[in-house]
Amino acid sequence: MSAPAPVSVQPVSVQKYGGTSVGSTERLQHVAGRIAARAAGGDRIVAVVSAMGKTTDSLVALAGEITATPAGREYDMLLASGEIVSAALLAMAIEEHDVPAIALTGQQAGVFTDDTHTRARITRIETDRILTELGRGQVVIIAGFQGITPGSDFTTLGRGGSDTSAVALAAALHAVRAEIYTDVDGVYTTDPRIEPRARRLHDIAYEEMLELASQGAGVMHPRAVELGLLYDLPILVASSFREDVPGTLIRKQVQMEPSNRVRGIALDRDVALITIRAVPDRPGIASQVFGPLAEAGINVDTIVQNASAERLTDMTFSVAHDQAAAAHALCRDGADDLGASDVILDEHAAKVSIVGTGMQSGVGYAAKMFRALAEAAINIELISTSEIRITAIVHEDDGQAAAQVLHAAFELDEPVLAGEAAPG
Amino acid sequence: MSAPAPVSVQPVSVQKYGGTSVGSTERLQHVAGRIAARAAGGDRIVAVVSAMGKTTDSLVALAGEITATPAGREYDMLLASGEIVSAALLAMAIEEHDVPAIALTGQQAGVFTDDTHTRARITRIETDRILTELGRGQVVIIAGFQGITPGSDFTTLGRGGSDTSAVALAAALHAVRAEIYTDVDGVYTTDPRIEPRARRLHDIAYEEMLELASQGAGVMHPRAVELGLLYDLPILVASSFREDVPGTLIRKQVQMEPSNRVRGIALDRDVALITIRAVPDRPGIASQVFGPLAEAGINVDTIVQNASAERLTDMTFSVAHDQAAAAHALCRDGADDLGASDVILDEHAAKVSIVGTGMQSGVGYAAKMFRALAEAAINIELISTSEIRITAIVHEDDGQAAAQVLHAAFELDEPVLAGEAAPG
Numbered sequence: 001m002s003a004p005a006p007v008s009v010q011p012v013s014v015q016k017y018g019g020t021s022v023g024s025t026e027r028l029q030h031v032a033g034r035i036a037a038r039a040a041g042g043d044r045i046v047a048v049v050s051a052m053g054k055t056t057d058s059l060v061a062l063a064g065e066i067t068a069t070p071a072g073r074e075y076d077m078l079l080a081s082g083e084i085v086s087a088a089l090l091a092m093a094i095e096e097h098d099v100p101a102i103a104l105t106g107q108q109a110g111v112f113t114d115d116t117h118t119r120a121r122i123t124r125i126e127t128d129r130i131l132t133e134l135g136r137g138q139v140v141i142i143a144g145f146q147g148i149t150p151g152s153d154f155t156t157l158g159r160g161g162s163d164t165s166a167v168a169l170a171a172a173l174h175a176v177r178a179e180i181y182t183d184v185d186g187v188y189t190t191d192p193r194i195e196p197r198a199r200r201l202h203d204i205a206y207e208e209m210l211e212l213a214s215q216g217a218g219v220m221h222p223r224a225v226e227l228g229l230l231y232d233l234p235i236l237v238a239s240s241f242r243e244d245v246p247g248t249l250i251r252k253q254v255q256m257e258p259s260n261r262v263r264g265i266a267l268d269r270d271v272a273l274i275t276i277r278a279v280p281d282r283p284g285i286a287s288q289v290f291g292p293l294a295e296a297g298i299n300v301d302t303i304v305q306n307a308s309a310e311r312l313t314d315m316t317f318s319v320a321h322d323q324a325a326a327a328h329a330l331c332r333d334g335a336d337d338l339g340a341s342d343v344i345l346d347e348h349a350a351k352v353s354i355v356g357t358g359m360q361s362g363v364g365y366a367a368k369m370f371r372a373l374a375e376a377a378i379n380i381e382l383i384s385t386s387e388i389r390i391t392a393i394v395h396e397d398d399g400q401a402a403a404q405v406l407h408a409a410f411e412l413d414e415p416v417l418a419g420e421a422a423p424g
Numbered sequence: 425m426s427a428p429a430p431v432s433v434q435p436v437s438v439q440k441y442g443g444t445s446v447g448s449t450e451r452l453q454h455v456a457g458r459i460a461a462r463a464a465g466g467d468r469i470v471a472v473v474s475a476m477g478k479t480t481d482s483l484v485a486l487a488g489e490i491t492a493t494p495a496g497r498e499y500d501m502l503l504a505s506g507e508i509v510s511a512a513l514l515a516m517a518i519e520e521h522d523v524p525a526i527a528l529t530g531q532q533a534g535v536f537t538d539d540t541h542t543r544a545r546i547t548r549i550e551t552d553r554i555l556t557e558l559g560r561g562q563v564v565i566i567a568g569f570q571g572i573t574p575g576s577d578f579t580t581l582g583r584g585g586s587d588t589s590a591v592a593l594a595a596a597l598h599a600v601r602a603e604i605y606t607d608v609d610g611v612y613t614t615d616p617r618i619e620p621r622a623r624r625l626h627d628i629a630y631e632e633m634l635e636l637a638s639q640g641a642g643v644m645h646p647r648a649v650e651l652g653l654l655y656d657l658p659i660l661v662a663s664s665f666r667e668d669v670p671g672t673l674i675r676k677q678v679q680m681e682p683s684n685r686v687r688g689i690a691l692d693r694d695v696a697l698i699t700i701r702a703v704p705d706r707p708g709i710a711s712q713v714f715g716p717l718a719e720a721g722i723n724v725d726t727i728v729q730n731a732s733a734e735r736l737t738d739m740t741f742s743v744a745h746d747q748a749a750a751a752h753a754l755c756r757d758g759a760d761d762l763g764a765s766d767v768i769l770d771e772h773a774a775k776v777s778i779v780g781t782g783m784q785s786g787v788g789y790a791a792k793m794f795r796a797l798a799e800a801a802i803n804i805e806l807i808s809t810s811e812i813r814i815t816a817i818v819h820e821d822d823g824q825a826a827a828q829v830l831h832a833a834f835e836l837d838e839p840v841l842a843g844e845a846a847p848g
Contacts, residue, residue, distance in 0.1 A: 077512040089486060
């Protein structure tokens, strides 16, 4: 017997294109041209695609015309159709370049999830079909945001779902990284709409990106970043509109680099504060407050309980605006049982955070932050911290100024270190 | 061991709702109300649904913006999304009536087909999932028009696909009939837009319906009727908008009834005639003409070759307008090889047919038809017949008058027999 011919082990490139990037047939054709050019250059490509533009919103609106409480199973079936459409169209558009392409649903791509409809978790990916199609020389287009239960029902992955699909597929296919193509050209020191002097970062650590994302920086959903961290799979965030900008690589922190500094500022304006006044300071009071909120599916963010005076304490927490009324009502219902004197809702807050892995080994960050805000006459209502983040909650009218002040105070306005670039 | 409790053997009611019937969320809610009321009355219901309104047309247009030659596999994936959306929404709308409902894709419903994309044939239906869901007391909504290959790729069934889905599912589920709810309230002696005196038929034989359908009566696609004939499964055609009209039952001919008469008149205006002039009348000439047309996917309808004069013959056939130019070009390309003198395209024809199973045992139908048209000064260009149909091709300007003349001549204007009704 003769030896088999050597098999190419060209790694797989896993790319993801979001809704804006495929928002029209023209945009789809642009993306198809990019993919076809790379495929013609020899790359083996798996591209994960979101629904076109506002398709998902339209489907949500259709369901909303019928019911306020859709069954999760049917809701997922409905929403999954959006990515099936864009995947099929993108495959057609690539074929127009005489590059063979095939579109796969989440099911056909072997993306299995649990059965938690509307926010399912990926449990495993059976890559057989993908590898078979790649082996046939096909570009493989996969409908993002969706998976399948063991019982063959559609699921969707919730917010940030297509990013999560792409990172999970990249891990399962042993890609060297996941490439997320979107309508921004990378991760910035802060949102350039807030501070025009914001700079694009060449790279950022998973943990820093997680803190930025969970504090309101909308480039990527934290869930996909977590998955990158878990598999140590670098994630490139770059523009699907421009090819001349290299984007930002989210990756493991490289300790060799001088990283002892603030890397980015996040501003989140979707913040409402609820304060329960004069709660008796006894054991179990926190669970009595937050248990009912959790049961009602209310996502509580920052929690602060001030020092107890005469065994009475004020407890303040933040929620997103769309859950503020429900949270307020629940707390008022429980105020008598708590023995609280009052429950106050403040819908005019903003959350500004400084983020950087260097903060865990450095000192003086909090003092510098508070001093900068004080000098700008910005009042801090609440403070919370993690190892690599310090967050101040301020009045919403002060939010943008606070972000700008901190951007300057932590010397993010000027490109001082390697690994960062002026706005592209 | 005690004996198991007796199991209800309530038969399954298989219903189909077309695109107009679910053309908006309001229409979907109306259909949901009908289904919920029947389910609450104890019926076990399987409802097959088309895509909403013009959804399929919109998806076809999207593909058309990208390519003139979409891959069949991706085209089917694209189109299948339309019925997935309407099925999910209909299930949600039924649940709003506190009636449990579940939506299934063609795949989940076990509708297996061959892999002839865009016009697949159903090969088998594995009813396990449907029966399980019915057993749980669910109304089962199934995305029509679609199936799945053994390799788990989407297929679509081509024109009349959802009707075909419904009849095949009714057969597989041993339903007593398939109920097709649509935007007309039954089968008429002719199209009421052509002849206001047209009457709705209480019933019609499969064969008669097949001839009417294939001759231009658009109520049902012949393919679904053929499937009804094959399984001897009666098909009720009725309105999804009105509940007071009983509709028309397509069923096996009941020989006991007085059926020795014309049952309906079909008018088809989508007719172009191609005449190849002065072809040498030699063996093999027909295959020389029609072989290339078949290879080009052109669907040739009526063919007439007139009596040979001096070994030269004229050959005329009809095609649909959208294939007329291609057919004309092919015949002109081949005219020299054929030795034909000329190829003429006439895009202004119409086809009027009388249909009735009684015609096979009766005599004088053709004579009566031609006399009635002659008395109305309508010129007949071509004639073709089947056992239960006589078709005359006339100028398109004469089409409607021809249908009206024949409707009167064959006494269809007045309700003379049991089994027919005045317009509802």
